[in-house]
Amino acid sequence: MSTMRAVVLTGPGECVVQEVPRPVAAPGEAVVDVERAGVCGTDAELFNGHMAYLHTGHTTYPLRPGHEWCGVVSAVGDGVEPGWVGMRVMGDTMIGDGVCRRCRRGTQHLCERRSEVGIRGGRPGALAEQIAVPVSSLHALPDSVDDVLGALVEPGGNALRAARAAGVGDGxxxxxxxxxTIGLLVAMFARAAGAEVHLMGRTEESLAFARDLGFAHVWPDGAVPDLPFDAVVDAATAAQLPAYAADVVEPGGRIVYIGLSATPSMVDTRTLVFKDVTAVGILSASPGLAATIDAYASGAVDPRPLVGVTVALDQVGAVLAGSHPSGPAPKVHVDPRLL
Structure with a gap:
């Protein structure tokens, strides 16, 4: 067949599954048969029209979303070792131009001219039967990392970087x-490092789910006890929380910002200065992907309980619109092979 099924966002609030041409591997690229893909908050923002890139011109409708995925390489382009064919892989979201100063310094995820799979620059995403990506963006998956884990590597890479930036361990x-999803993954990585982890959330359902994952210190918004917190990770979307993080972190502590609010958030830098606080922003999973695969493969972190339901491509629209039940687990996965 010359076509395949793919999710296409045609405008704000408009999601359809269309027959589109199957990808062909360009030089340096591989075609991957997608076996599992995650639906992310970024996909929801693209669906509802709130995503910043839609307003800056970095992306436009129609677009094909999906950047958390894994699959099997089925074809490769010129200049690619044929041994890639048949390998189980996941892929980096950030595709730099490879020639700019940032790319040459190993930070291709910050390339000014980067494309982002399923998000930016017109590069089709993985909510489809197949995807074509540069081989340089691929990471091989060991047998101990199944399809569910494979599609959780990308969000896990973000969370691992946030947990490491927090610098917490025993004591x-x-x-x-x-x-x-990101907050719980951060909590899992930090717990694996030996830290005492506390979580703050807004809904009792999400807090109860966190308790079910073994996190005993779970607090409603505004009810966090007066304790010394050596680090705070903001994985939420409320505009007031970045400033609150600066208020509650211990002097000499660390704040990690990975969540994004829809409106600007204000932080009084005097608080950071007087408390001698280190503040870090995390944009991308790219530098953390290999270590995340290792953590999953070893069993040090097992985030599979975060996946509440796996659906077919035809159900993605309902998921993005918030009308498909998924239970208390925060992550929805898609298996493009389901009908």
């Missing part, structure tokens, strides 16, 4: 805002 206390 340290971490507070995480937002018990969604």
């Amino acid at each position: 340290d206390r971490l507070l995480v805002f937002g018990p969604g």
Whole structure:
């Protein structure tokens, strides 16, 4: 067949599954048969029209979303070792131009001219039967990392970087805002490092789910106890929380910002200065992908309980619109092979 099924966002609030041409591997690229893909908050923002890139011109409708994925390489282009064919892989979201100063310094995820799979620059995403990406963006998956874990590597890479930036370990206390997918993954990585993890959330359902994952220190928004927190990770979307993080972190502590609010958030830098606080922003999973695969493969972190339901491509629109039930687990996965 010369066509395949893919999710296409045709405008704000408009999601359809269309027959589109199957990808062909360009030089340096591989075609991957997608076996599992995650639906992310970024996909929802693209669906509802709130995503910043839609307003800056970095992306436009129609677009094909999906950037958390894994699959099997089925074809390669010129200049690619044929041994890639048949390998189980996942792929980096950020595709730099490879020639700019940032790319040459190993930070291709910050390339000014980067494309982002399923998000930016017109590069089609993985909510489809197949995807074509540069081989340089691929990471091989060991047998111990199944399809569910494989599609959780990309969000896990973001979370691992946030947990490492928090710098917590044995004897340290971490507070995480937002018990969604990223916040819970941060909590899992920090717990694996030996930290005492506290989570703050807004809904009882999300807090109860966090407790079910073994996190005993779970607090409603505004009810966090007066404890010394050595680090705070803001994985939420509320505009007031970045400033609150600066208020509650211990002097000499660390704040990690990975969540994004829809409106600008204000932080009084005097608080950071007087408390001698280090503040870090995390944009991308790219530098953390290999270590995340290792953590999953070893069993040090097992985020599979975060996946509440797996659906077919035809159900993605309902998921993005918030009308498909998924239970208390925050992550929805898609299997393009389901009908």
